[in-house]
Amino acid sequence: MTSIGVLVMVLVVMVAREGDSVVKQSQFLKITQTQGEGTVLFEKKVATVLECAAVCAQLSGVGYNLALSPGAPQDCLVLGTHTNTTVNGNYTFYCGDCKTLGQSCTQNSDCTTLEPLASCSGGVCSCPPAYSVSGTQCIMVPVGLGGTCVVNAQCQANTMNSTCNPSNMTCVCQPHFNVNASGNGCLFDYAGYGFTSYNGRYVYHLVGGPTPSTWNYAFVFCTWIMSRMFIPRNSAEWDWMEQTTRTFLDTYVYFPINDKSNEGNPVWNNGTSVGSNPILKWSSGSASATNTPSFSCVRMTVKSFIPTQTDEYIAFTNCDGPFASTSVICEAV
Structure with missing residues (x-):
């Protein structure tokens, strides 16, 4: 259903002038929690729905809004033109120019009040290709692998x-x-994309280069190839991560830790707490040493590229900061 909550029914109104027999009969579609918009011909409080419908018919209105209230009198707004329909829990709209699927029409706008996807095709309100009729709605027809599709x-x-x-x-x-x-x-197809096997997992190393990259880009890239940033489970995997990065002459590799959601409380990208994990080698021996409000993501600096550095370490950095020669390792999920 569209965003308009509708209850559609045909209301046949018998309109009588005083002293006369029945002189006019009109049809309206009742759409609950909805207000029709357009030119207002008449506005007053009425005692019943039929009274508002009679006025609408006598004035050749295209529909009317009736305010929802616990009792009479109710606000009645008769429309001379109908330009739009909006959700409004305080009104019920009785539409005289709204068409349901399968009814005759002359233009697309005749059909779109109750179902925005509908159009006037061959003089009938119809659903577009790839959709089927379900009551007053156009429902997309799902198609399995190998089946004929349109979109x-x-x-x-x-x-x-x-x-x-x-x-x-x-x-x-x-x-x-x-x-x-x-x-x-x-x-x-992990293997077809270029993943290789390591320690029972498929891994992919996006090698850094002269073009700067960011931690956020690395995160999105791994997600895009149906994976996540590689999480070392033990000291051997930590060493492999550092050695793999160094083999390709990269200085840094983005690491799957951040404190975006809670400043000062680093977590793995899967949301679990980092705690005092013994395999993690933090710069200056502590996660807080480099953690600032503007530095919320972590990267590893590999050894041997900095003369004074004797070991690799991890430290907080800018999530959106562009860094050349920084890679990321993804693991299949």
């Missing part, structure tokens, strides 16, 4: 990481993804 969203509604192949209009896995064994899902 990407159809494929993605059924299978994550899929897309509509424009060459044959069928749902396929996105680039760098392969169909799973069951044929109903798309799995990231």
Whole structure:
């Protein structure tokens, strides 16, 4: 359903002038918690819904708003033109020019009050391609892998990481993804992308270069390739991380620790507390030594590139600060 909470029903109003028999019959769609906007022809307090409907019919109005109140009288606003419809919990809108799906129409605006996706096609309010009619709504039709599609969203509604192949209009896995064994899902092709195996995990080293990079970019990059920044689980993995970085002549590697959410309380990127983890070698022996309000992310400085440095260490740095010769290691998730 659209953002307008609607209860649609046909209200047949028999309008009678005093001393006459029935002279006019009109139809209105009742849309709850909604206010129609446009030119106001008439405004007064009325005792009943039928009284407001009668005035609307006599003035050839296109609809009317009736204020919701615990009892009579109620505010009645008759519209001469209808330009928009908005959510308003204080009103019920009775629309005389609103069309539901399947009703006849002459222009797109006839159909869009109740369903913004609808259009006037062949003189009938209809849903766009890739959508089906469900009551007063247009509902997207999900399509599985191999099925015929019109737009990407159809494929993605059924299978994550899929897309509509424009060459044959069928749902396929996105680039760098392969169909799973069951044929109903798309799995990231880590090996095909360039990940290598280390200690039972797939890892990917994005080597630094002359173009500056940032901690935030490193975080997003790992997420984009269905992974996370590498977390060393023991001293051997810490050493491997440092050696791998040094092998490619990088001076730094971004490290998966930050205190963005709680200044002064560093956590791993997965949200768990860093605590006094013995494998972590902090600059000056403490996380607080380099931690400032403007430095909320961590990187490792590798050894041998700085003459006075005898060992690698980690320290806080600017999350958005661009640094050349800084790499990141990602691990598959």
